[in-house]
Amino acid sequence: MLILLNTYPLLVSEDLVFRSKETTLQSSVSVMVYSLSGLDRLTEENVAAAMAVVEETGLSRILVTDDAGRVLYDTRETGSAVGEYSFYTEIVQALLGNDAFTSNYSNGAFRSRASSPVLYQNQIIGAVYAYEYDRSQGALLEGLQANLLRLSAIIGAAVLCLSMVLSRALTRKMALLLTAIRQVREGAYSHRAQIKGHDEIAQIGQEFNSLTDRLQTTENARRRFVSDASHELKTPLAAIRLLTDSILQTDNIDRATAREFVSDIGAEAERLSRITEDLLRLTRLDSGVLETPTVVDVLPVLKQVLRMMILVAQEKEIDLTYRAAEGCTVLATKDEIHQIIYNLTDNAVKYSPPHSSVQVTLAREGEQVVLTVEDNGAGIPEEDLPRIFERFYRVDKARSRAAGGTGLGLSIVSDTVKRRGGTVEAGNRPGGGAVFTVRWPWRKEGESL
Structure with missing residues (x-):
């Protein structure tokens, strides 16, 4: 210029x-x-x-x-x-x-x-x-040239000063951003890039902070998950070791006591197997490895699950009933529907006292298919409702372990439903007890994907 x-x-x-x-x-x-x-x-x-x-x-x-x-x-x-x-x-x-x-x-x-x-x-x-x-016209032209040179010198000096100011500002912002990136790369997920302004670099800094927030949240969840998983796995392993040590260290142990210890070892091994299966299922959900969905009629799957769960409910003297409507078809797989209904029903039966009832309802409401599972148990404290679907979260940890729960069932239900475009909610019944409501988008049977 x-x-x-x-x-x-x-x-x-x-x-x-x-x-x-x-x-x-x-x-x-x-x-x-x-x-x-x-x-x-x-x-x-x-x-x-x-x-x-x-x-x-x-x-x-x-x-x-x-x-x-x-x-x-x-x-x-x-x-x-x-x-x-x-x-x-x-x-x-x-x-x-x-x-x-x-x-x-x-x-x-x-x-x-x-x-x-x-x-x-x-x-x-x-x-x-x-x-x-x-020479007079030449003098005018020389004067014009001299004025242009002076003007150019002023503009050049102003541009140089402005460039230096902008360069320092940009360099300082880039240095702050690079420092933040290095800090986060070293594992300091709480570090934030303090970049002021509204320019592009400041916007990049804001996006970087948002990304770091997500990384920190993910890292905290990962650490909590690893800690909880280790704790859950360690509990049955410690019980198995204690029982085996008792058998080995007890001389002349009678057959009935040995059978009791072996039975307890089998129960802990079964619990360990359930935890492992649930962890693997959650890992597949997190990785996005899902089977190709089809339009599934929920009613036959519901009947199949309840035929099995009625036997479990009868052992606890719990009245398990259901009401279901025809034409409740959703986009999923039969295994996913089975897992959702089983986990919710099993959860309701486990935490319901004897001589109570569990009601399962399947209905179509407009363009949604709604599954409701209600029990007459103690319900869920209000402060625990927002975290009820977190992994390994238990309202009453001692009671949950005694019931044989892994703390992963509701997390599996929540992740599975959400990945198919549905929602799941937990609440309390006015008369006492908990209620879980699952909603899927209704899909017409035979509809192409």
Whole structure:
């Protein structure tokens, strides 16, 4: 931009001066040609007489030649060329019948030359040549150039200062962002990039902080999950080890006691197996490895699960009933539907006291399929409702372990439902007990995916 500022105005100004010189110089030459046009032949005497009546033009030099190029008139007092032959390019062009003009600018001055032929009855009898040396226009152009240079220097200094300020600001912000990235890379997920402003780097810093928040949340969840999983796995393993040590360290252990210990070992091993299966199922859900869904009718799966769960409920003297409507089809897999219904029903039966009831309802409400599981148990404390679907979270840890729960069933239900576009909610019944509600988008049977 500075180069353009220092060249374009000068070139335009030079071009304007050249055009002005051509107009004025050609006009002056035309006046002189007109004063000579009445002569049939040019001589030194009649040319001098004719030029005497021409007004002073301020030109540096005027030459008049005959048709052979011999100088008949010269305004230069010192070193006059009268009587000599002149073959300036402009004079040669004029003697050939052409008007000629040239001009150039150098060393702070404009040098302009113009010539025209002198005609008598359409015959060329001579030529008029004019030369102008103009320093005043050159001085104006030099002044313009000097002003442009000063202006360019001011602009350049301002741009340099502004660039330094912006560069330092950007460098400082980039340094803060890089420091934050290194801190997070080293595992300091609580570190945040403190970048002020509203520019792009500040926006990147905000996005980085949002990403770090998610990383910290994920890392906290991972650590809590690993800790809880380790604790849950360690409990049955410790029980198995304790029971085996008891068998090994007890001399002459009777058969009934040994069978009891082995039975307890089998129960703990079964519990360990359930925890492992639930962990694997959650890992598959987290990795997004899901089977291809189809349109599944929920009712046959519900009947299959309840036929099995009714036997479990009868052992606890719990009345397990259901109400179900036809046409409740959703986009999922049969195994997923089975797992959801089983976990919710099993959870309700486990935590319901004897001689109570569990009600399962399946219905279609508009464009949704709704599954409701209600029990008459102790319910869920209000402060625990927001965390009920967290992994390994238990309202009553001692009671949950005694019931054989792993703390993962509701998490599996929540993740499975959400990955198929549904929702699951937990709440308390007005008359006591808990209620779980699952909602899926209804899909028409036979509908293409």
